[in-house]
Amino acid sequence: LNRAINIAKKYLAGKIDAEHTISQVNEWQEKNIKTAELLSIKITNKSQGINLVLWF
Numbered sequence: 001l002n003r004a005i006n007i008a009k010k011y012l013a014g015k016i017d018a019e020h021t022i023s024q025v026n027e028w029q030e031k032n033i034k035t036a037e038l039l040s041i042k043i044t045n046k047s048q049g050i051n052l053v054l055w056f
Helices: 002-012 018-031 033-038
Strands: 040-046 049-055
Touching: 002 018
Parallel strands: none
Antiparallel strands: 040 049
């Protein structure tokens, strides 16, 4: 959970791009299936930018 939050913080700070974020999240989810089932991460493109939404 903390790693996902840190990824979100880095992304929102513009330190990593959207594709890198998605690949990190996918890799993290594959390695942590039980935790991943409790955490859904949705990344959507908007005209004003990309919103990263964490559902807990």
